[in-house]
Amino acid sequence: MRLINATTMKLEGPFTDHEAPAYAILSHTWGDEEISLQEFTHCGRHDEQKGLKKIREACAQALRDGLLYVWIDTVCIDKTSSAELSEAINSMYNWYAGAYVCYVYLEDFQSHSGDDLQGCRWFTRGWTLQELLAPRSMTFFNSTWESIGTKRDLVDQIGTVTKISVGCISGECGIRSYSIADRMSWASRRSTTRPEDIAYCLLGIFDVNMPLLYGEGQQRAFYRLQQEILRTSSDQTIFVWSNRRIACDGGSVTRTRVE
Numbered sequence: 001m002r003l004i005n006a007t008t009m010k011l012e013g014p015f016t017d018h019e020a021p022a023y024a025i026l027s028h029t030w031g032d033e034e035i036s037l038q039e040f041t042h043c044g045r046h047d048e049q050k051g052l053k054k055i056r057e058a059c060a061q062a063l064r065d066g067l068l069y070v071w072i073d074t075v076c077i078d079k080t081s082s083a084e085l086s087e088a089i090n091s092m093y094n095w096y097a098g099a100y101v102c103y104v105y106l107e108d109f110q111s112h113s114g115d116d117l118q119g120c121r122w123f124t125r126g127w128t129l130q131e132l133l134a135p136r137s138m139t140f141f142n143s144t145w146e147s148i149g150t151k152r153d154l155v156d157q158i159g160t161v162t163k164i165s166v167g168c169i170s171g172e173c174g175i176r177s178y179s180i181a182d183r184m185s186w187a188s189r190r191s192t193t194r195p196e197d198i199a200y201c202l203l204g205i206f207d208v209n210m211p212l213l214y215g216e217g218q219q220r221a222f223y224r225l226q227q228e229i230l231r232t233s234s235d236q237t238i239f240v241w242s243n244r245r246i247a248c249d250g251g252s253v254t255r256t257r258v259e
Contacts (some may be wrong), residue, residue, distance in 0.1 A: 001088075001095060002037075002076040003069040005057035011041065011076070012174040014070070017091075017098065023069035024062040025099035027108060027131035028054065029121050030074070040075040057145045065212055067100060086212045093130045094202020102135035109142045112147075115157065123161050126201040132158070132203065133168065133175055146191075163189065175205065180229060181237035196221040208232055 001012040003023050015021070022122050034051040035043065042050060055072055077088045091135065096102060122128050122149045132138075138151035144179050152170055159166040166185050167173035175183070192198045194220035203209060208228040212222070229238055 001071060001091070003071055004055065004059060004076065006062045006068055006070050007010045009056070009059060011037070011150065016098075017094065018097070019068050022067055022100045023071050024065065024067050025096055025102050026054075026070065026072045027096075027102055027106060027122070027128055027135075028105040029125055029128070031107065034074045037075050037078050038080070039230055054105060054107075058105070061141075061145070065101060071095060071099065076109060081210070085241050089200055091201055091211060092208045093134050093207075096131055096134035096204075097136070099135055099137075101137040101139060102131065104131075104138060106139045106140060109148075110129075111142060111148070117161050119159050120205070123158075126189055126190045128185065128242070129186055130201065130204045131192055133164075136171060142160075145202055162186065176207070179237040180206070180233060180235045181240045184238075184240075188219070198222070199225040207234075211252070 001015055001020060002011050003015065003020065004010070004013050013020075017194070022257070031050060033049045034047065035049055035055075036054055040055070041053075043049075051074060058070050058072060062068070073088075073092075078084050081259055104122065106117075106122055109117070109120050116203075117123065132151075135151075135206065140148050140150070140154060142148050148154070154167045155170050158164070158169050162169070165173065165178070168175060168178060182201075187202055187205070190198075192201060195212065196214055196216060198218060199221035202225060206225070206229050208225070208230050208231075216224075226238065229235075
């Protein structure tokens with residue numbers, strides 16, 4: 001994995017998971033002005049793109065927390081390399097779990113408290129499911145990078161929005177203690193931009209690995225995910241989902257009975 005040095009704003013690495021220094025990790029929703037690894041290596045420290053400002057704010061917060069390094073998906077993965085992208089997606093759950101702290105940036109949330117999270121786009125996206133559940137420590141920030149609370153502070157509100165057990169959100173109950181059907185139901189309320197990603201974003205949730213085949217379509221990707229789960233789990237609740245038709249709906253998991 002590559003990491004951003006929060007002081008120099010330069011990429012360092014790659015590090016193996018065992019070599020990586022303590023780092024913060026960012027969870028966010030992508031906007032129109034995100035920058036790539038290639039753009040980041042050539043941009044100036046004072047450029048004004050929104051995507052770069054987000055990176056600067058995350059680095060500044062890490063330094064306040066005594067951390068020198070930050071991982072951010074937009075610039076720490078070379079997405080021009082299909083092999084690197086596949087490795088990163090298969091490793092991402094562990095990278096979030098291994099972070100010292102996760103910063104959740106809610107770009108569309110203006111409130112100064114966490115009382116009304118219902119409308120936040122972050123809670124509707126497929127990739128942010130594992131980003132919510134994997135980290136041990138998590139702090140939420142509003143659109144102006146003001147802290148609105150930790151995951152433990154907001155656990156009841158998050159549970160209401162996501163319909164996920166507060167025990168799972170808080171980390172008191174491990175994700176593996178929940179059935180396959182339970183975990184699938186959490187994903188059913190979320191969507192992704194690319195159809196296949198609704199399967200790929202769940203690899204860490206089910207502790208499986210598989211190659212990425214963009215262009216295969218959502219149904220094929222989801223079928224392969226189910227096959228990998230069956231190879232590693234004896235949980236029969238997977239058939240609650242396998243015996244349903246998985247409906248394609250712009251990259252979301254839905255269930256409809258087979259008539």
